[in-house]
Amino acid sequence: MLLDLTEGTLILTRHIKLITMPNLETQIQAPRKTLPIPRTKAVPAAGNPRVFDFLDYRAFLKAFYEQTKRATKGRFSYRVFSQKTGVNSPNYLKLIVDGQRNLTHLHAKRVAKYCGMSEAETHFFTTLVKWNQGKNLDEQSRYWNELLVLRTKSGFRLLSTSQLAVITDLRLVALFELLQVSPNASTETLAARLRLPMSADEITRGLDTLESAKLIRRDGKKISILATTLKSEDDVPSKSIRQYHHQAMTAAEKALHDVPLDQREFISSTIALPANATPEVKAILRETRDRLLALGTHTAGADSVFQINIQFFPLTNSKPEPV
Secondary structure, eight states, rough: OOEEEETTTTETTTEEEBOOOOOOOOOOOOOOOOOOOOOOOOOOTTTTTOOOOOHHHHHHHHHHHHHHHHTTTTTTOOHHHHHHTTTTTHHHHHHHTTTOOOOHHHHHHHHHHHHHHOHHHHHHHHHHHHTOSSSHHHHHHHHHHHHHHHHHTTTOSOOHHHHHHHHHHHHHHHHHHHHHTTTTTHHHHHHHOOSSOHHHHHHHHHHHHHHHSSSSSETTEEEEEEOOOOOOOOOHHHHHHHHHHHHHHHHHHHHHEESSSGOOOOOOOOOOOOOGHHHHHHHHHHHHHHHHHHHHOOOOOOOOOOOOOOHHHHHHHOOOOOO
16 A cells, blocks of 8 residues: 555545645734624524534635525625624625635634634634644644544544544554554564654554554454545645645655665756646656556565655746736
8 A cells, every 4th residue: 555645635545545625825914903802692503514524714714604694694794704703894704714814813712702612612713723824834733633632522523533643644654554564563563663753652552543544453463454445525634734745755854864875766856947847747747656656556575665755846936927
């Protein structure tokens, strides 16, 4: 089994297929001045979208707005939504939903109250806002792990917390691959074989996660790999995929220094191309990826696990349009 992970599509070859959503980039701008929260009853939760079903707080706000507008037969507007949550600007929440403004922590709590969220839902929503708007990978990783814990407590069932934990942790993916070549190895042996840092106790917890994600089944010391296809309507967000890519690139940097030359291959080229050649280059790289995936899928006798990273990105800004 191989992992193919690109922003836009995530595939665990043979076993998992997850379709990911397009990335929603946020623009960090200074929030508008807010007013004291009005004295109004929270909107009843019945019939409204469930916040635990979302991994993008803007998508939740849009769904809540549209549901409330239908329920009030068109009498609900973004102006009303903003005013009811203590903001004087009539289109402030519309700008937030469109990704042109960010939501402050104080306003997020006011929105949660107006939407009729419970204490647990409010905690999830405010953490979701922090994750979506995280300014660096360490911050995003911290809030992502908190979201996984909160989802577990909520009883979320569309895409399980365990499955999300696997696809955003390179160590768990590597462990899953290693189990296919060493299915009966002890936790100590698995820890010793992995170049990624995992203790025997972390291996045990990793096996628990893989089993909870329905990727493996344990019967005593015997481990069976399950051929399971997973497809979620609550798509995996690009931000979590970028966390995985960051881990893979960090592992590559370490391998550059720690792995002997005869066991690795690092190729880097800097070339000048027309900007409109980007689709063709991406097609070539994906064709190369597909050939490598086919090699791993159809070649018998696998005894080791390798990581393949392919990056292509500009080193210059776009050429200015002629005036």
